[in-house]
Amino acid sequence: MNPMLPAVLALSIPLAACSADAPPATGASATASPQVGAAPAEPPQPAADIERPALKIATLDGAPYDLAAKRGRWVVVNFWATWCSPCLKEMPELDALDAEREDIEVLGLAYEEIEPADLRAFLDKRPVKYPIAIVDVYDPPADFPTPRGLPMTHVIAPDGTVAKRFMGPVTKEELAAVVDGAGERAKAAAAGGK
Numbered sequence: 001m002n003p004m005l006p007a008v009l010a011l012s013i014p015l016a017a018c019s020a021d022a023p024p025a026t027g028a029s030a031t032a033s034p035q036v037g038a039a040p041a042e043p044p045q046p047a048a049d050i051e052r053p054a055l056k057i058a059t060l061d062g063a064p065y066d067l068a069a070k071r072g073r074w075v076v077v078n079f080w081a082t083w084c085s086p087c088l089k090e091m092p093e094l095d096a097l098d099a100e101r102e103d104i105e106v107l108g109l110a111y112e113e114i115e116p117a118d119l120r121a122f123l124d125k126r127p128v129k130y131p132i133a134i135v136d137v138y139d140p141p142a143d144f145p146t147p148r149g150l151p152m153t154h155v156i157a158p159d160g161t162v163a164k165r166f167m168g169p170v171t172k173e174e175l176a177a178v179v180d181g182a183g184e185r186a187k188a189a190a191a192g193g194k
Contacts, residue, residue, distance in 0.1 A: 052160040053143030057109075059131040060119060065107060067156065074104045074163075074179050075156040079135070079147045081112040082122050086169040087151045095128040097172035104179060106130035111147055113137060157182060 055067035055077070067075060078094055080087035091108075098106040108130060110119055119134060140146050144154060153170050155178045157163040164178045 055141050057133045059133045060116060065131055065133060070105060071160050072158050074158060076104060076106045076175055077154040077156060078106060079109045079111045079150060079152040081110060081150050084150045090151060090169045091126060091128055093172045095130060097175055098130040108132040109135045111135045111137060111150060
């Protein structure tokens with residue numbers, strides 16, 4: 001008996017199990033072959049209107065926060081956690097952006113299992129001026145993709161659309177560049193249409 005045979009069988013059983021439950025492919029994807037090194041397919045998005053995500057949540061201070069009510073402004077929605085070092089590093093950046101720019105508002109979504117009192121105690125040591133809300137990790141906002149890592153930041157344009165997403169830490173300069181770049185593109189489009 002070939003000594004490699006048990007290893008080959010052990011590897012082939014899980015692979016067969018993964019494909020056995022998959023629905024049969026149809027249409028163009030039935031003939032397409034996966035590319036070596038290709039990124040995994042994105043999971044299906046929720047049925048909600050993810051181009052203009054909705055978000056209604058109570059902030060840590062008990063105030064209601066409705067993303068739709070913020071139309072006309074840029075909103076930076078930042079998923080973070082108290083245990084996430086890159087998140088903690090970017091908090092001062094987000095706070096400075098929120099304080100310096102009248103056209104940008106930041107919302108922090110604490111994506112972890114934490115009691116409000118514990119989060120308040122944490123924020124007493126690392127204060128920020130922008131609103132913070134706790135997100136239920138088992139029932140995250142339906143219109144935002146579940147974060148695959150933290151921090152995860154979504155830049156929402158004044159019309160309510162998602163202008164850009166950042167995975168990992170982001171600086172205030174990077175966020176300002178998204179906002180300012182969109183303004184420049186709008187000016188150029190308006191000038192070109194005259």
